[in-house]
Amino acid sequence: MARKASTAKKAFVTLAAWSVGILICFPILWTILMSFKSEADAVKAPFAMLSSAWTLDSYAEVQERSIYGRYFMNSVVLSVGSTLMALVIAIPAAWSMAFVPGKRTKDLLMWMLSTKMMPAVGVLIPMYLMFRDAGLLDTQIGLLIILTLINLPIVVWMLYTYFKEIPVEILEASRMDGANMWSEIVHVLTPMAVPGIASTLLLNIILTWNEAFWTLQLTTSDAAPLTQFIAGFSSPQGLFYAKLSAASTMAIAPILILGWFSQKQLVRGLTFGAVK
Amino acid sequence: MATQQSRALARIMVSPAVILLFLWMIVPLMMTLYFSFLRYNLLTPGTSFAGFDNYYYFLTNPAFFAALINTLTLVLGVLVITVFGGVALALLLDLPFWGQGIVRIMVISPFFVMPTVAALVWKNFFFNPVNGMFAHLARNLGLKPYDFLAQAPLASIIGIVAWAWLPFSTLILLTALQSLDREQQEAAEMDGASWLSRFRYLTIPHLTRAITVVILIQTIFLLSVFAEILVTTNGGPGTATTNITFLVYAQSLLSYDVGGGSAGGIIAVVLANIVAIFLMRMIGKNLDA
Amino acid sequence: MGQITLKSVRKSFGEVDVIPSIDLQINDGEFVVFVGPSGCGKSTLLRLIAGLEDTTSGVIQIDGKDATDLPPAKRGLAMVFQSYALYPHMSVRKNIAFPLKMAGMDPEVAAKKVEAAAKVLNLGSYLDRKPGQLSGGQRQRVAIGRAIVREPAAFLFDEPLSNLDAALRVNMRQEISELHQSLKTTMIYVTHDQVEAMTMADKIVVLNAGRIEQVGSPLDLYHSPANIFVAGFIGSPKMNLVEGAEAAKHGATTIGIRPEHLDVGDTGNWIGTVGLSEHLGSDTFLKINVDSVGIINVRGDGDVKYRHGDRIALTPQMDKLHRFGADGKALT
Numbered sequence: 001m002a003r004k005a006s007t008a009k010k011a012f013v014t015l016a017a018w019s020v021g022i023l024i025c026f027p028i029l030w031t032i033l034m035s036f037k038s039e040a041d042a043v044k045a046p047f048a049m050l051s052s053a054w055t056l057d058s059y060a061e062v063q064e065r066s067i068y069g070r071y072f073m074n075s076v077v078l079s080v081g082s083t084l085m086a087l088v089i090a091i092p093a094a095w096s097m098a099f100v101p102g103k104r105t106k107d108l109l110m111w112m113l114s115t116k117m118m119p120a121v122g123v124l125i126p127m128y129l130m131f132r133d134a135g136l137l138d139t140q141i142g143l144l145i146i147l148t149l150i151n152l153p154i155v156v157w158m159l160y161t162y163f164k165e166i167p168v169e170i171l172e173a174s175r176m177d178g179a180n181m182w183s184e185i186v187h188v189l190t191p192m193a194v195p196g197i198a199s200t201l202l203l204n205i206i207l208t209w210n211e212a213f214w215t216l217q218l219t220t221s222d223a224a225p226l227t228q229f230i231a232g233f234s235s236p237q238g239l240f241y242a243k244l245s246a247a248s249t250m251a252i253a254p255i256l257i258l259g260w261f262s263q264k265q266l267v268r269g270l271t272f273g274a275v276k
Numbered sequence: 277m278a279t280q281q282s283r284a285l286a287r288i289m290v291s292p293a294v295i296l297l298f299l300w301m302i303v304p305l306m307m308t309l310y311f312s313f314l315r316y317n318l319l320t321p322g323t324s325f326a327g328f329d330n331y332y333y334f335l336t337n338p339a340f341f342a343a344l345i346n347t348l349t350l351v352l353g354v355l356v357i358t359v360f361g362g363v364a365l366a367l368l369l370d371l372p373f374w375g376q377g378i379v380r381i382m383v384i385s386p387f388f389v390m391p392t393v394a395a396l397v398w399k400n401f402f403f404n405p406v407n408g409m410f411a412h413l414a415r416n417l418g419l420k421p422y423d424f425l426a427q428a429p430l431a432s433i434i435g436i437v438a439w440a441w442l443p444f445s446t447l448i449l450l451t452a453l454q455s456l457d458r459e460q461q462e463a464a465e466m467d468g469a470s471w472l473s474r475f476r477y478l479t480i481p482h483l484t485r486a487i488t489v490v491i492l493i494q495t496i497f498l499l500s501v502f503a504e505i506l507v508t509t510n511g512g513p514g515t516a517t518t519n520i521t522f523l524v525y526a527q528s529l530l531s532y533d534v535g536g537g538s539a540g541g542i543i544a545v546v547l548a549n550i551v552a553i554f555l556m557r558m559i560g561k562n563l564d565a
Numbered sequence: 566m567g568q569i570t571l572k573s574v575r576k577s578f579g580e581v582d583v584i585p586s587i588d589l590q591i592n593d594g595e596f597v598v599f600v601g602p603s604g605c606g607k608s609t610l611l612r613l614i615a616g617l618e619d620t621t622s623g624v625i626q627i628d629g630k631d632a633t634d635l636p637p638a639k640r641g642l643a644m645v646f647q648s649y650a651l652y653p654h655m656s657v658r659k660n661i662a663f664p665l666k667m668a669g670m671d672p673e674v675a676a677k678k679v680e681a682a683a684k685v686l687n688l689g690s691y692l693d694r695k696p697g698q699l700s701g702g703q704r705q706r707v708a709i710g711r712a713i714v715r716e717p718a719a720f721l722f723d724e725p726l727s728n729l730d731a732a733l734r735v736n737m738r739q740e741i742s743e744l745h746q747s748l749k750t751t752m753i754y755v756t757h758d759q760v761e762a763m764t765m766a767d768k769i770v771v772l773n774a775g776r777i778e779q780v781g782s783p784l785d786l787y788h789s790p791a792n793i794f795v796a797g798f799i800g801s802p803k804m805n806l807v808e809g810a811e812a813a814k815h816g817a818t819t820i821g822i823r824p825e826h827l828d829v830g831d832t833g834n835w836i837g838t839v840g841l842s843e844h845l846g847s848d849t850f851l852k853i854n855v856d857s858v859g860i861i862n863v864r865g866d867g868d869v870k871y872r873h874g875d876r877i878a879l880t881p882q883m884d885k886l887h888r889f890g891a892d893g894k895a896l897t
Contacts, residue, residue, distance in 0.1 A: 010372055010373055010374070013368070013371045013372070013373040014373040014374045014375065016368060017368055017369065017371075017373050017375075017376075017379045018375065018379060020365065020368065020379075020383070021378070021379040021382035021383050022382060024382060024383050024385070024386060024439075024442070024443075025382040025383070025385045025386065027386070027394075027397050027398065027401070027402065027439070028385055028386070028389060028397075030397075030401060030409070031393075031397050031401065034401065043407040045412040045415075045416075046409055046412055046413075089292045089293050089296065090293060092289035092290070092292070092293075093289060093290045093292070093293035093294070095286075095289060096285070096286035096287070096289040096290050097286075097290060099282075099286075100282050100283055100285075100286035102283075102286075108290070108294070112293070112294075112297055115297050115300065115301050116496075117496050117548065117552060118301065118305070118545065118548070119499060119500050119521065119541075119544045119545055119548045120500055120502075120521075121500065121520070121521050121524040121525060121528075121540070121541050121544045122304075122305060122308055122541045122542065122544055122545035122548075123304035123305055123307075123308055123541070124524065124525065124528055124529075124537070124541060125307075125308055125311060125528050125534055125537050125538050125541060126303075126304040126305075126307035126308050126311070127304055128528070128529065129307075129534070130304075130307075149296065149297070149300045152293060152296065152297060153297065156293055181285070206388060209390065210388070210389075210390040210391065212390060212391040212392055212502065212503035213500065213502050213503065216392075216502070216503060216506065217525075217529065226390065227390050227391070227392050227503070228392075230390065230392040230393050230396060230507075231392045231396075231503070231506065231507050233396055233507075234392075234396060234399075234506070234507035234508070241400060241401065241407065244396060244397075244400060245401075248393040248396070248397060251390060251393055252388065252389050252390060252393055255388045255389075255390070256385055256388050256389070258388075259384065259385070259387070259388035260381045260384070260385075263380070263384060263447060266387075266444075266447060267447060267448060267451050270444070270493060271448055271489050271493060
């Protein structure tokens with residue numbers, strides 16, 4: 001609408017929107033606040049807790065007691081690693097589907113997406129047993145394989161949509177200009193595809209970081225990422241609120257920040273193009 | 277644009293993805309199917325053919341029926357909250373106000389919190405009848421604190437999951453709202469349509485497609501909610517918060533019943549397919565990609 | 566250099582024969598225009614020559630050598646795309662230098678060629694900008710520059726002016742014609758605009774549904790169209806076509822007379838009422854409902870004063886009357 005909303009209406013809406021916003025992210029805000037308190041203070045009533053002393057003790061405790069660093073590194077390795085592995089497989093696939101489409105291409109894409117809809121419990125047992133027998137339980141390799149497979153459809157899909165947006169004529173122009181396939185990929189396609197690949201990378205890292213089925217089933221300690229580490233707080237001993245807050249804050253902070261920048265990618269990646 | 281050379285190359289480039297996904301789909305599933313017909317428990321040695329026994333026991337287990345109801349309740353509950361909440365929020369966020377960017381960030385944050393953190397934060401800092409925020413508030417008001425996870429376990433979990441998925445639905449619906457054809461709205465205004473009419477005849481039909489997508493995508497993920505249940509109630513009290521996914525997990529990895537668990541896994545796959553077909557038929561007409 | 570021959574070239578997409586069979590000879594240095602309505606196959610034909618599409622059957626020869634199976638890079642041709650297809654992440658300089666880089670040319674020699682091309686096309690001040698920062702006309706010139714710098718056997722233009730506004734189009738049209746005069750290289754130009762075809766071509770190939778309707782110089786096509794399709798396509802406003810009794814009088818199934826070949830006055834062969842009159846000052850266009858003949862369009866001098874509702878008489882210039890048989894072909 002070209003007409004300006006009245007200032008009063010805007011103020012009212014602002015109040016309403018901010019209230020709703022704060023309410024929704026309140027649990028997160030509260031967690032972050034609590035992470036800077038001592039255990040004793042963390043369990044006090046809200047106002048009492050807020051006005052108590054700020055401290056970094058809980059962060060220190062989390063890092064001392066557990067090998068927090070290892071869990072964090074596992075999360076990083078698993079999310080970045082599986083994303084890179086998926087990209088290596090997906091980039092050629094998406095390339096060929098976008099630029100040399102056949103009659104079956106759309107069907108192929110739909111089939112790939114449908115593999116994501118298979119319930120994980122349907123293959124839980126064989127995967128668990130295979131991993132056990134192959135010595136892959138609680139290993140980074142094992143989990144990398146699974147995480148790559150479950151997100152491969154989304155990675156292929158997202159890359160496909162980005163590649164499709166590259167005008168075919170530009171690639172043809174490069175061919176007329178004498179570029180062979182290799183030159184075409186290196187000098188023309190890749191620079192134009194980099195933003196799309198980066199977006200896909202971002203979204204997939206977020207999705208894998210938060211994956212909470214296979215990471216819980218197939219790891220215990222060595223390859224356990226943060227999802228598993230946090231799950232350990234479900235049967236705690238003694239006071240643990242502040243530590244939980246600190247651990248949670250550290251676990252979600254990277255992804256929260258990445259997530260704020262990938263709203264568009266989220267819509268593209270998870271609605272399979274049905275919403276623009 | 278496709279010449280013979282590029283076609284052959286294209287086929288090679290697609291193969292790794294296709295082969296891997298094909299194996300991923302077929303091999304484990306076939307194994308599950310195979311196991312489901314065996315009497316196979318990890319604690320006792322040896323296996324033997326069991327026919328359809330595993331299926332029979334799984335389906336007649338009273339826990340199964342409870343799990344089925346719980347699964348559907350969970351999915352429907354979250355869908356209702358996220359669709360209605362999402363539409364409302366999207367409409368709100370579409371209006372002009374100060375600080376839109378920041379509010380948007382606040383609203384989408386829950387989606388990026390890993391399920392285990394979300395569940396434990398709610399369980400301990402809010403639901404806990406001794407130290408949780410709701411308990412403190414209740415005491416301040418002179419009321420007895422409510423033990424959410426003990427007295428209304430499934431509803432509590434629905435709450436947690438809905439909180440995590442509301443941002444997703446809001447984001448999708450907001451994106452759809454912002455792609456509303458402004459010229460169409462202006463034409464309707466010139467034709468004398470009120471805000472309510474425009475909402476009813478232009479906005480809602482446009483949103484229907486996005487709502488359909490939201491329902492479809494969310495259902496797929498909601499059928500397999502797991503982590504939140506694991507870290508809060510472990511399926512309990514009793515089977516109050518056990519869904520199909522959790523039931524199969526419990527049978528497979530807690531009872532070590534490979535045969536029974538496999539049967540459960542197959543049943544879960546069948547149910548997921550039924551839901552998918554049902555959904556596609558019901559709302560497939562809204563999606564002409 | 567720049568001689569292209571097509572022999573029985575056929576292109577099908579699945580079941581559909583987009584181009585059933587084409588034989589065509591393009592001589593060195595000619596400016597050939599492929600013209601026709603949308604979907605007639607002119608772009609497809611261009612792309613077959615470029616190598617961007619494979620022929621289903623038939624032979625394409627470039628300078629006497631069989632190029633049918635050669636990839637585009639090896640055919641020595643350069644193409645200017647409708648959307649210009651510039652590399653968005655490269656500067657103008659790098660865009661123009663790209664083909665030379667692909668050919669492995671020494672960077673210093675290449676740089677000189679880029680400067681030369683930029684000078685010819687007035688791009689000197691834009692060399693370090695990216696395509697996104699240029700206007701449509703400027704991008705057009707960069708695309709041409711990228712083609713020139715390769716010194717190809719022939720230039721292929723795929724509707725290069727359709728994305729430009731009218732005034733710019735006239736300018737660029739002339740620039741391209743001047744370029745042809747100075748370079749003297751073969752140019753194959755695809756357009757749906759018959760004005761572009763008439764003004765730029767040495768030879769026009771009129772295509773319809775994948776078939777060549779006629780090949781000839783612009784004036785040949787204007788004065789002696791081989792069939793009704795060409796007669797109606799070339800010339801603006803379109804030739805008036807009359808069937809029925811009036812045509813039978815001249816021994817044909819259909820007769821045609823161009824709007825500019827009708828004399829107007831108070832007496833004449835065809836009497837009618839003026840429906841629409843458009844006075845441009847330089848010309849006058851009249852749409853006349855001629856009794857028992859039908860609608861006839863007339864183009865006259867700026868002095869012609871008839872208006873809507875006036876009775877008017879038309880006389881076709883007999884030596885400019887075209888006669889067509891039942892099969893649509895011209896009768897001699």
